[in-house]
Amino acid sequence: MNAQTRSLLEKEWIKIRRGIWIIPLLLAYAVADSHLVLNTINRMHGPLGLWATILDKSPTFFSSYLLLVPCGVLLAALQAWPECQGKRLRLLFHTPATPERILSVMLLTGTTVLILFNLLALAALTVSMRAHHFPPDVIIPVLLTVAQWCVLSFAAYFSAMAFFGSTGLPMKLVALAGGYAAYTLLADVRGYGLYARSLPVYTAFALAFVPLVYFAFLRFMGDRTTTRFELLRTASLLLISFCLCALLPVNYWRVAMPERVRQSMHYSPVLGEFVLSSTVLGKAIGPLGAGSTVNTLENGTELTRQEHARALPFLYAEDLMKWNTFPPEVAGMAITAQQAKYGWQFLRFRANDWNRPAPMLHMLLESSPEGARLQMAPDLMRLASGGMGLEFIRPEDGQIDEKKSRLFTLALSQAGFAFPVTALGGNPDTRKEYDLGYFLTDSGNTLFQLQMVRGEPRCVNTKQNIPGTVRSIIVQEHRRRDWSAFVVTDADLYALETHSGQLRRFPLERFNANTSRLTLWSDMVSKSAILANMALPEDGEHGIGMTPDYELAHTFTRPPNPDDLAAMEQRRMLASFLFPLQVGQHIPGSAYVHLGVKRADNPALGLASCLISLLLVVLMRRVSRKPCRPGNWILAAVFGPVGLLAIVMADAHFSLPFLKRRGE
Numbered sequence: 001m002n003a004q005t006r007s008l009l010e011k012e013w014i015k016i017r018r019g020i021w022i023i024p025l026l027l028a029y030a031v032a033d034s035h036l037v038l039n040t041i042n043r044m045h046g047p048l049g050l051w052a053t054i055l056d057k058s059p060t061f062f063s064s065y066l067l068l069v070p071c072g073v074l075l076a077a078l079q080a081w082p083e084c085q086g087k088r089l090r091l092l093f094h095t096p097a098t099p100e101r102i103l104s105v106m107l108l109t110g111t112t113v114l115i116l117f118n119l120l121a122l123a124a125l126t127v128s129m130r131a132h133h134f135p136p137d138v139i140i141p142v143l144l145t146v147a148q149w150c151v152l153s154f155a156a157y158f159s160a161m162a163f164f165g166s167t168g169l170p171m172k173l174v175a176l177a178g179g180y181a182a183y184t185l186l187a188d189v190r191g192y193g194l195y196a197r198s199l200p201v202y203t204a205f206a207l208a209f210v211p212l213v214y215f216a217f218l219r220f221m222g223d224r225t226t227t228r229f230e231l232l233r234t235a236s237l238l239l240i241s242f243c244l245c246a247l248l249p250v251n252y253w254r255v256a257m258p259e260r261v262r263q264s265m266h267y268s269p270v271l272g273e274f275v276l277s278s279t280v281l282g283k284a285i286g287p288l289g290a291g292s293t294v295n296t297l298e299n300g301t302e303l304t305r306q307e308h309a310r311a312l313p314f315l316y317a318e319d320l321m322k323w324n325t326f327p328p329e330v331a332g333m334a335i336t337a338q339q340a341k342y343g344w345q346f347l348r349f350r351a352n353d354w355n356r357p358a359p360m361l362h363m364l365l366e367s368s369p370e371g372a373r374l375q376m377a378p379d380l381m382r383l384a385s386g387g388m389g390l391e392f393i394r395p396e397d398g399q400i401d402e403k404k405s406r407l408f409t410l411a412l413s414q415a416g417f418a419f420p421v422t423a424l425g426g427n428p429d430t431r432k433e434y435d436l437g438y439f440l441t442d443s444g445n446t447l448f449q450l451q452m453v454r455g456e457p458r459c460v461n462t463k464q465n466i467p468g469t470v471r472s473i474i475v476q477e478h479r480r481r482d483w484s485a486f487v488v489t490d491a492d493l494y495a496l497e498t499h500s501g502q503l504r505r506f507p508l509e510r511f512n513a514n515t516s517r518l519t520l521w522s523d524m525v526s527k528s529a530i531l532a533n534m535a536l537p538e539d540g541e542h543g544i545g546m547t548p549d550y551e552l553a554h555t556f557t558r559p560p561n562p563d564d565l566a567a568m569e570q571r572r573m574l575a576s577f578l579f580p581l582q583v584g585q586h587i588p589g590s591a592y593v594h595l596g597v598k599r600a601d602n603p604a605l606g607l608a609s610c611l612i613s614l615l616l617v618v619l620m621r622r623v624s625r626k627p628c629r630p631g632n633w634i635l636a637a638v639f640g641p642v643g644l645l646a647i648v649m650a651d652a653h654f655s656l657p658f659l660k661r662r663g664e
Contacts (some may be wrong), residue, residue: 004097007103016113017076023071023117030064031124037061039130047395050132051380055361060189065121065146069183072153075110076160084164103217107161107210114157118150133398135490137360137382138523141193148186148195151202155182158209162216170652171216171248173238178209181243183584184250185595193357194593201595208242211235234631237646241639244646245597246583252575258567265558267521267528267545268311269331273298274543274556298556314523317341331525344523345478347486351534351589352517354472354488361393363428365450367435367458374430377452379404379437387420411457412450418442427483432477439473439485439496441466447487447496447503464503468492471513482522488513507552510542515589526553536587576600577609580640609640616644 038061042050053059122143129139159179166172186195186202195202215236218229237304262279279293295308309316313330320326326337335343361380369375379392379401389409392401413419419442426438437451437458445467449460468489474484487494490513491507510531511518511631519530527546533539538560545554575582580600585593600606613636621628635643 005105008097008102008292009109012079012106012109014073015082016109019074019078020113022074026067026071027117027121027124030062030067030121031045031128033064034062034125035128035131038128042132045637047133048378051134051138051361051395052363052376054134054138055363055380056482058192060145062125062142062146063189065125068118068121068149068153068186069156069187071117072114072155072157073160075114076164077158079106079110080161080164081617084167099218100214103214105541107158107213110161111154114153118153120152122146132270133395135361135382135393137535141196141357141360144193144196144199145189145191147199148189148202149344151199151206152182152186155179155186155209158206158213162209162212165213167220168652170649171219174236174646174649175212175216177247178240178243181246182206185246190593191356191591193308196357197592198594205242205541205595208235210240212239230629230631233629233650234634237631237635237643237650238638240649241635241643241646242583242597245579245581245639246643248642249579249582251457252578253571255576256571258533260564261561263541263558263561265530265541265543265556266312266315267394267526267543267554269311269523269526270311271297272498272545273554274558275303275308276543276558277308278561303417314340314344333525335524339524342479344521345480345482347476347520349474349486349488349516349518349520350549351492351514352591353474353513355514355589356591362424362426362438364392364438364450365428365430365435365453366453366455367437370452372498374432374435376428376430378458380529383421383424386407386424387414389419390421408450408452408457411459412440412448414457415448415461416446417461418444418446423470423473427475427477431477434477436475436484439487441470441473445470447485449484462496462503464496464501466494466503469598478520493518500510504550506547507544512589524548562616572601573605576602576605578641580609581608581642583636596606606640610637611646613637613640617647620647635664 009293037059038050041053041061045053045285054464124183125146126139129142155342156179159175159182163175163179166175177228182205185205192516196645211232212235215229215232218232259280263277265274265276267273268275273586275297276298277293278296295303295305297303303311303446306325309323310325310327313320313327317326317337321337321341326340328334330340361382363377364381365374365377379394382391382393383389384391384405390405390412392408393399393403394402410449417440422441422443422445424440426437427436435451437449440448440450442448442564445465447462447464447466449462451458458606466487466489468491470487470489472488473485474488476483480496484496484498485502491511493505493508493653494503496503506520506529508529508531510516510533512533515533515535517532517534521528521530525548527550529546531542531544539555540559543554543556544552545556547553577600581597583595583597585595587594587596614633617632617636621632632647635647637643
């Protein structure tokens, strides 16, 4: 290390030494707060209750670790604020060291300190969770969730550095816009580990703020036209345009979203077709606003409220009982109103239900409890390494119950299970009436049922082989005991019948495990499914009516409300013109948080918008009589009006002298 670099490092230490102690205090508060939350739950509910709370509710007991973000801002203030007071910034760039070197040492120092504190925070959280005997299966998803705030702390640090280094109001607004966009993208916690797949992308996004820091400081020396400065300017404005494409479309749709018409449909076993309902959401629903709901047949014939109820006797059994109009037979079967009232089952599935992180641990309930109610098991279950067995962990000490693990793994093997476990699913909810345990598939895609009965394993080979790749197993115990479990593959949905033990395939030709939203209905005389594609809402809803034996009885496709389509199309056209590119975090059908760019819904309007922006760039160049900047062409061609806005904000400092600070 040469003397010049050593001097710059000593200077950084002098700047931060009096205020850096605040950061450990903030982190100590975060560590103590999260640990006290865990202790409180542990004292109230015991170790098992603590583990069950973390697994079932995914609480953000570590929310105080969001203080990592203000830690990054504080560190930037300690480093940049002293340099920007009075005429110190002018003096800073008139030292023997080059401006780039000075900024590099400043950023390297701050980044190193921030990395150290982030690692200390993650280590402290790990120690806190290990003190409550949590296994890595739980700790790692929690750490991945806090890691998104670690990434945010770096974005906050760099944007704060750019803010303090900016010499004019427009550039400060640019830095604030970038920091706020990073906060909106990374601050929210929707569940454990949902950012896991996209953390490298978000890390690259945070590092993209580095050129903005150089650009904010170096532009103090004037609007230079060197190649290096132009590259920094272009990279900075590309980042800001990207951030604006994340912020502006969201706020646009908050303002422009039209009033929608809520549509629903149900299969009528009485009429043998679907009956439809449409409700204007802006009007009240009930005795005074019932007129806002319109019920019709598939051909558009309107139904009165009583006719609609008679077409759906299972759904409206209580209404028909009150009116004394419940029919003696439904679809040729003698059914009483009381049987109809409790004789149906309704389920909703979304692709997000299985396109999400797998449960961290599982709880195998006692299927034959001593009392009338189900109770939580004394331990948690997980798959052994590679899915080659089952392991049961005791929450009180975090140790594996070797005896029980061997016992249940052996029971699976003796039932003919071929390891490894490829999929498993259960419903460890003690509020249900009965427990079916867990369903598992082996290496040959054969379905097995595993229960714990009086502490002993009971494993049943259902002898049902599932074609295709199993995506999820969903267990739903219902009082009708019609279905035991549902098996989702890439292109099919299967139901395991409770009484027959047969695996039945639903005739859903348009089912897609990546994008489908599904509603299932089952009653004593029929079954039905309503399928929609979340990625293509304009396709409408596809209804499939079935017999009790899953034979196709009737199909119907209901398109979206035409008024809704027209209103949305108008707003999408305007959005396509304003935002040729939009930054989003969500993919239909996936619970994971992503970071991606999508083109305008109307590519022609998006292209026209970019061309008009390019023409405006030409006009601005001629009016200002300044040389052509290649970066401006790139911004206008890629981002359209958003890129044009970034250019105007960046150049306002030089084109509007009153925005400069006094003394510059």
